[in-house]
Amino acid sequence: xxxxxxxxxxxxxxxxxxxxxxxxxxxxxxxxxxxxxxxxxxxxxxxxxxxxxxxxxxxxxxxxxxxxxxxxxxxxxxxxxxxxxxxxxxxxxxxxxxxxxxxxxxxxxxxxxxxxxxxxxxxxxxxxxxxxxxxxxxxxxxxxxxxxxxxxxxxxxxxxxxxxxxxxxxxxxxxxxxxxxxxxxxxxxxxxxxxxxxxxxxxxxxxxxxxxxxxxxxxxxxxxxxxxxxxxxxxxxxxxxxxxxxxxxxxxxxxxxxxxxxxxxxxxxxxxxxxxxxxxxxxxxxxxxxxxxxxxxxxxxxxxxxxxxxxxxxxxxxxxxxxxxxxxxxxxxxxxxxxxxxxxxxxxxxxxxxxxxxxxxxxxxxxxxxxxxxxxxxxxxxxxxxxxxxxxxxxxxxxxxxxxxxxxxxxxxxxxxxxxxxxxxxxxxxxxxxxxxxxxxxxxxxxxxxxxxxxxxxxxxxxxxxxxxxxxxxxxxxxxxxxxxxxxxxxxxxxxxxxxxxxxxxxxxxxxxxxxxxxxxx
Numbered sequence: 001x002x003x004x005x006x007x008x009x010x011x012x013x014x015x016x017x018x019x020x021x022x023x024x025x026x027x028x029x030x031x032x033x034x035x036x037x038x039x040x041x042x043x044x045x046x047x048x049x050x051x052x053x054x055x056x057x058x059x060x061x062x063x064x065x066x067x068x069x070x071x072x073x074x075x076x077x078x079x080x081x082x083x084x085x086x087x088x089x090x091x092x093x094x095x096x097x098x099x100x101x102x103x104x105x106x107x108x109x110x111x112x113x114x115x116x117x118x119x120x121x122x123x124x125x126x127x128x129x130x131x132x133x134x135x136x137x138x139x140x141x142x143x144x145x146x147x148x149x150x151x152x153x154x155x156x157x158x159x160x161x162x163x164x165x166x167x168x169x170x171x172x173x174x175x176x177x178x179x180x181x182x183x184x185x186x187x188x189x190x191x192x193x194x195x196x197x198x199x200x201x202x203x204x205x206x207x208x209x210x211x212x213x214x215x216x217x218x219x220x221x222x223x224x225x226x227x228x229x230x231x232x233x234x235x236x237x238x239x240x241x242x243x244x245x246x247x248x249x250x251x252x253x254x255x256x257x258x259x260x261x262x263x264x265x266x267x268x269x270x271x272x273x274x275x276x277x278x279x280x281x282x283x284x285x286x287x288x289x290x291x292x293x294x295x296x297x298x299x300x301x302x303x304x305x306x307x308x309x310x311x312x313x314x315x316x317x318x319x320x321x322x323x324x325x326x327x328x329x330x331x332x333x334x335x336x337x338x339x340x341x342x343x344x345x346x347x348x349x350x351x352x353x354x355x356x357x358x359x360x361x362x363x364x365x366x367x368x369x370x371x372x373x374x375x376x377x378x379x380x381x382x383x384x385x386x387x388x389x390x391x392x393x394x395x396x397x398x399x400x401x402x403x404x405x406x407x408x409x410x411x412x413x414x415x416x417x418x419x420x421x422x423x424x425x426x427x428x429x430x431x432x433x434x435x436x437x438x439x440x441x442x443x444x445x446x447x448x449x450x451x452x453x454x455x456x457x458x459x460x461x462x463x464x465x466x467x468x469x470x471x472x473x474x475x476x477x478x479x480x481x482x483x484x485x486x487x488x489x490x491x492x493x494x495x496x497x498x499x500x501x502x503x504x505x506x507x508x509x510x511x512x513x514x515x516x517x518x519x520x521x522x
Contacts, residue, residue, distance in 0.1 A: 010514060011160075014169065019156040021507040022180045026148030026189040028500045029421075032140045032486035033132060035429040036376070037069075038090065039192045043139050044068070045088040046098035050106050050138070054084025065089045079285040086284045090194075093233040097150075097197045098142055105141035112137055116490050123482050128430055144486055147196050151189035154200045155180040157207055158387050164210040165347075167394035173511075175394050178409065182416030183330040183386050187377040187423040194235045195383040201231035202238055202384055209245060212262075213252075221249075221265040229273030236277070238384070240364055242270060244356040248349070306367050314366035318379045321372070323462040323469055326386070329378035329419055331412040333389050335396065342399050343392030354388045361385045374457050375433050375443075377423050377469075422473040427484040432472045442469060 034040055048054060057068045064076045067087065081087035088095075105111055118132045158179050162172035179185060188195060205227035212220035228245070231238040246266060253260055306314075319327050327334050344351040365371055365381040373380035397405055422428075434441025445458035445467065460467045483489075488496045 011163065011169075013510075014173065014514065015156050015159060017507055017510055018159045018173065018176050019152050021504065022155040022177075023148055023152035024500070024503045024507075025181070026151055026186070027145065028487055028496070029186075029190065029424040029485055030144050030148050030487070031190055031424075031427065031484045032144040033135055033427075034139070034143060034192060035427070036191075036193065038194070039143075041088045042090040042095050042194065043098055043102070043142060043192060045086055045090060045092070046095040046102050046142070047136065047138060048085045048088075049095060049099045050103045052085070055087070058084035058087060060084070063087055079287070082284060082286050091234050092280055092284070093230065094194045094197065094235070097234070098146055098192065101142040101146045101149075102138045105138045111141045111144075116486070118489070122489060125430070128427075140486075143192055146192050147189045150196050150200050151180075151185060154185070154196075154203055154387075157200065157203045158391075161203065161207050161210060161387075161391065162394055164207065164214065165391065165394055167398065171394050171397045174397065174409070175390060178332055178393070178413055178416075179387060179390050181420065182332040182413040183390065184326070184378045184383060184420070185386060186417075186420040187329075188380075188383055190424050193376070193380070195380065198231045198235035198238055199384050199387075201227045201234065202241060203387060205231060206241075206245075206388075218262055218265040221262060222269060225266045225269035229269045232270070232273050233277055235384075237361070237364065237381075240360040241357055241384070244353055244360065246270075248353050251349070306369075311363060311366045314368075314371040315362050317462060318362060318366060318371065318382055321462050322465040322471075323467070324372045324374065324379050326379045326382050328468075329416075329470060330386065331415045331419075332393075332409070333386070334412060335393050335408065336389050338400075339392040339396040343395040346395050351392065354391065357385050357388045372457065372462055374461070375429055375469075377428065418474070419470060422470070422477045425483050425485060426473070426477060426481060428469060428473050431482060432469055432476060442467065442472065 034043065044055065055068050057063070058081075059067070061080060063081050063084070065078045065081070065088065067076050067081075086092055086095075115137070118129045120126055120129055123129050123132070155176055159172055159176040162175050163169065167175070185199075205224045208220045208224035208227060212218070212224060224245075228238060228242050232242065246263075249263055249266055253263060317324060319325050322328055340351060340355065343354075361382060361384065365373075368381075371381070426432075432441060434443045436443050437447065438444055439447055442458075442461050445461060446456045448456070458467070461469065465471050485496075491499070
C-alpha cells in the first residue's frame, strides 16, 4: 500500500513538472493578442459575460450576428438576437472557458493601459502598432494566459494517458515534451482558438475512457462522457471522436459478454450535451428559420458533398501539402508510419480506434470547400487528432533500437521546434500573410482581378514550398525578425531570459532528482 501511494505521489510530482515546464515556455512565447475573427467573436462574448454589458453598437430587437462588424459581408446576418450578451458567432461554452481569465484582469487590473505601450521601435508598421495599443487590456491578459495554461494542462493529461498505456515513466515524459514542443500544439498555445479548450476536454475524456477499461468502474465512463460532451459543446466536430469510442465500448461489451448498462453510462451525458447544444440557440436568438445556418458547424449528416477526387486531394493536402500539411509542420508525426504497426502488435483494437480518429477527421474536413483552414498554422482541423498520432510512438520507444530511435526523435523533434519557433516569435498572420485585399504578403497572391471582389487563397500558397507560410516564416525569422513575445517586450531581454532560463534549469534539476525512480521503473 505504501509503495502504491509513493508511486502516486511521484506521478503527481512529475505531472506538475511536465505541466510547469510546458506552461512556462508557452507563456514566455505568448504574444498576448488574437489573430482571427473566430477568436474576436468568442472573446467579445466572454467579455460581455464578465461585464454584463452589451456592445455599444447593439440595438435591442434589431441586431443580428456580426452587427459589430460593418465590413463583414454579409453584414448583420441571421436571426435577431434575444440578448446582447451572447449576440456573437461562436459557442457559449467556448466563451465560458475564457471568462475566468478576463474576469481576473477586469477585477484586479494586473495589466493596464500603461503596462506596455508599443511604438514603431518595436514594430515597423505604424498601423500594427496602433492596433496593438488599442486592444482591450482584459483581452490581452486572457490571450496571454489562456492558450498557454490550457495547452500546458493538455500536455499534462497526455502524460497521464501515456502512463495508462503502460509506457515507462521516462518514455511518457519524452512523448509529452515531443507533443508539447515538436508538434503544432506549441503554435496553437499562442492562440485562443476553440481547438485549445476542445483538445483539453477531448484528451481528458480519453484519459477517463482508458481508466474505465483498467478499473472497470462506470464512474470513469460518466466522467469520460461528461468531458467529451463539454468538448462537443465547444466544438461540434468532437463527435468524430465520440462515435468511434461508442462503437469501441459496444464492441468490447459484445466480445466479453458484458452487461450493456455500461453503454448507458457513456451515452446519457452525451445525449444531454446534444440536446443542450440544440436548446441553447433558442435562448440566444428569436425564432427564425435560418437559426441553424447561423450557428453552423453542426454535424447533421455524414454525407459527402464534394467529388471523390476533391476529397482525396484535400486529404493528401491536409497531411503533406507544403503550405498546410500536418506532417510538414510536425515532422515528428511521420513516425506514425512505423509506430502504428508497433502499437498494433501491442494493442490491436485500440490502434484501430486511433486510426479511425484520423480517418473520420481527415475525410470529414477534406469534404469542406476551405479544407485547408488558412490562414491558421498548418492543418487547423487536424489539431485534435495530433496526440493520437503521437501516442503509438511510445510502443516504438520500448521496442526498437534506442540509439536509432534517439537519432530519429532528435532530428524530427528539432525540426518541429524550429518550425514552431518561426510562428511563436513573430506575428505570422500580419507580417507574413498581411491583410486581406492588400497587395503584400501571401494574401497579395490571392487578390482578384480588377472588377472582381471575391478574396481567395492562391493555390501556390498551399502546394509549393516557395510560397509556403512555413518557408516565409522561417526566412523572416532569420532575416527580418520583429519579435512578438509580450513578456520580452515587457521585461526586456535581461530579465526575460533570466527568468526563463532559471525556471527551465530548475525544472531540469527537479527531473534529475527523480531520475532514480525512473530508472527503477525502466
